[in-house]
Amino acid sequence: MTDQKDSRTQEQLREHYEIEKDLASRLRNATSDERQHLYSALYDELYRRVSHHPRNTRRLSSKDNDRAVRGQMLFLRRFLRPESVFLEVGPGDCGLSFEVAKYVRKVYAVDVSAVATRNASCPDNVAIMTFDGINVPLPGESVDIAYSHQVMEHLHQDDAQAQLRSIYDALAPGGKYVCLTPNRLYGPSDISMYFDETPTGFHMKEYTNTDLSRLMLRSGFAKVKAYAGLKGRFAPAPNFVMASVEALLGILPHASRRAIAQFRPVANVLGIRLVATK
Template sequence: MLKQPMGQHRPARSTNRRSQEMIRAHYQVEKALARRLRDALPEERRVLYSSLYDELYRRVPQHPQLTRKSSPSEVQQAVEAQLSFLSRFLDKAHTFLEIGPGDCALSFELAGRVRRVYAVDVSDAITRHATRPENFELFLSDGSSVPVPPGCVNVAYSNQLMEHLHPDDAWQQLRNIYEALAAGGHYVCITPNRLSGPHDVSKYFDDVATGLHLKEYTTIELQRLFRQVGFSRVTVYIGARGRYLRCPLSLVGACERLLEGLPHAWRKALVRGGAVGAVLGIRLVGTK
């Protein structure tokens, strides 16, 4: 049974092979499922996180996650692209945690480079039959829990995850990640910026995400959330294609405030220009 990974969701490359009617049908289904998740009580969401995507794929058989085929070389390229940023935080004696690992390709690769690897996801369906490294362990989550031993993780990581969480659960999950970190540990969080969105299927119809991206953030909004849960330092990185630099939060904030005041169509045009998109892509590192 195929499930949507909690993280590492890539933009659909197969959209141009779908008709407008197919895209609209996908949008209507996903918007209804997202509304159900937004309106659900906390105890209901614990079940919905892992079941809604089964329903989505059943009702939208042309979904890009079902039709996209990645070659082994493409998977390895995606892993190497993530490692180009992550490697600056990692040491062979470290314990690494990935939240929303998807097919676990990154976690499996890192198992050969660090002491121990933990992964947390809402399902083990994707990797149930995979051969797992001896120093790798997968924990199942209810959507916000991070059930690893507290204080044991040196580097935690998520890629395209935060936007899928109910806002109430995002705070709780972030707090649980903080508790899992050792003193001085880092949480590397990559998520799309609201100001360049939407980034789910609603991008074809709406100015704000209404699909299963339950909340897209700005850098400043997410930085404040990191501070609220207790991170002593939050660092912003900008860049692309393996080249990343620290950027003053004040500069990113000024850019976001400027873009916030522009019409949505103008923002989209600027993002397509390239440089603005590199600034807007959220790449935060919280330090405990």
């Protein structure tokens, strides 16, 4: 996701947009077999060609990184136990995985790109792995808590259920998958937010809470619960309330819908924070 407070120049944003849009079109039009190799290759190419990409510059601000990790841990900490095995899909610079490692027995951090984790220095109980973007490279029923933050939207829609099923298989009975992803009602949330009304960059598909909950249930999960948050406090949001709010917003014109959905109190409710239980 691209931060709407992005400090880059208009020329840099345009350069990023044109390159990412071109690479993303290759992924959208690829076959299933081709995509298993393209996820890693195309993301590596993006980071290489766009030197000012946030993934390349974010490490320069440890304060921002620490703040982001603390924000995620406010919600995630409740699911962690000393004996837990934790899986993060798409760990980026591994800052969150390294923090989680303080609270659990073992952490696996799997990413399609080795570029994002190339400078990471691991705690002893963290294993960093690359994968094809779909198939989690861990034994079945070996994980207690799986987590992803801004990953689902990067999957080709034909691969989304396959990845969900792979995460489901890796989870132990009763295990949980905590999934955070932007809501399409306030999108697009990739670089195309500055230029288009629908995602045309590496956000292959953006979801609503309702959309993604249904997909998780079709992938085998026994139940899915949405959470809404405000100032670091989180509470379950009834499914019928979430579905009603999203349905009402969904019928509005794009500009009106996005303006309302981006209003902070509304965004705190709509922001997808799902917990799927096996």
